[in-house]
Amino acid sequence: MPELPEVETVRRALAPVLTQHYVTAAFVGRNDLRWPLPKNLAEQLVGRQFTNVDRRGKYVLMHLDQQDILLLHLGMSGSIRIYDTPPSLRKHDHIMLTMAASPTAAARHYIVLNDPRRFGWVDLFSATHQDHHKLLRHMGPEPLGNAFSATHLQTVFAGRQGPVKNALLNQQLIAGIGNIYASEALFHAGVSPRRKAATIVGQRAERLATAIVKTLRAAIEDGGTSLRDHVQPGGEIGYFVQRLAVYGRDGQACQACTTPIKMIVQSGRSSFYCPRCQR
DNA sequence: CGGCATCCCTGGGAGC
DNA sequence: TGCTCCCAGGGATGCC
Numbered sequence: 001m002p003e004l005p006e007v008e009t010v011r012r013a014l015a016p017v018l019t020q021h022y023v024t025a026a027f028v029g030r031n032d033l034r035w036p037l038p039k040n041l042a043e044q045l046v047g048r049q050f051t052n053v054d055r056r057g058k059y060v061l062m063h064l065d066q067q068d069i070l071l072l073h074l075g076m077s078g079s080i081r082i083y084d085t086p087p088s089l090r091k092h093d094h095i096m097l098t099m100a101a102s103p104t105a106a107a108r109h110y111i112v113l114n115d116p117r118r119f120g121w122v123d124l125f126s127a128t129h130q131d132h133h134k135l136l137r138h139m140g141p142e143p144l145g146n147a148f149s150a151t152h153l154q155t156v157f158a159g160r161q162g163p164v165k166n167a168l169l170n171q172q173l174i175a176g177i178g179n180i181y182a183s184e185a186l187f188h189a190g191v192s193p194r195r196k197a198a199t200i201v202g203q204r205a206e207r208l209a210t211a212i213v214k215t216l217r218a219a220i221e222d223g224g225t226s227l228r229d230h231v232q233p234g235g236e237i238g239y240f241v242q243r244l245a246v247y248g249r250d251g252q253a254c255q256a257c258t259t260p261i262k263m264i265v266q267s268g269r270s271s272f273y274c275p276r277c278q279r
Numbered sequence: 280c281g282g283c284a285t286c287c288c289t290g291g292g293a294g295c
Numbered sequence: 296t297g298c299t300c301c302c303a304g305g306g307a308t309g310c311c
Binding site: 281283289 | 297298299306307309310
């Protein structure tokens with residue numbers, strides 16, 4: 001489900017309710033999601049204070065006191081909800097943290113992780129190992145960061161014989177792009193998802209880099225894309241779904257040239273594009 | 280190393 | 296209304 005814009009939406013919602021706040025109670029309803037949860041996770045969290053909340057690609061990094069990081073990946077169906085009063089847990093609510101301004105203060109927020117398909121995961125580890133964490137160490141640069149550019153795209157795509165759409169989904173080349181925004185960015189760049197990655201050079205690389213940044217920024221402004229599971233932590237839907245140019249629009253007229261949008265399957269994932277505008 | 284298929288899991292929608 | 300089938304925003308893993 002959640003790609004960079006949705007995860008950033010979650011990060012922004014979590015930051016004020018976690019930062020400087022203490023975990024006064026923790027519920028952990030099962031001992032695994034995609035992978036086993038850290039042992040005694042609830043006991044390890046109670047009494048701890050969060051210091052700040054970061055994002056890396058599709059991961060949320062919740063920094064704790066004593067240089068620890070609570071890592072969250074929402075998989076395809078994970079979502080975070082934040083409540084001001086004690087919620088009754090619903091189906092697939094796996095974790096709940098009760099947050100307060102001090103270890104003994106009254107509860108102020110309840111943070112609930114729901115994940116029906118359980119493709120998400122949670123880890124707790126020392127920040128001193130962040131650069132070595134097996135899930136983070138090989139990740140490519142942030143597309144909204146300084147290290148990202150057309151030159152970077154051209155460099156990491158060099159020699160790649162597979163389609164550019166697949167390369168965009170590869171988190172080791174660029175972090176945070178998923179199936180929706182790959183199709184959207186390629187449309188705005190005028191690049192076919194079928195084009196061989198290695199041929200993305202020069203002006204085409206410039207157009208694609210620009211389209212990636214613009215698309216992701218616009219989606220963040222809209223609170224992400226709500227299709228099936230995703231809602232913002234306050235329960236609001238993400239409105240970018242209204243601005244999707246091609247994703248999910250097969251058969252509909254291209255907004256630029258009215259040619260019907262086409263859907264194809266690449267490596268088992270659907271791609272949407274305008275066969276006339278995108279080359 | 281690159282590229283592809285397979286697998287993990289539940290729920291919603293389409294089609295009958 | 297009810298059943299079956301297919302599909303879904305992710306990524307690790309193993310095979311060639």
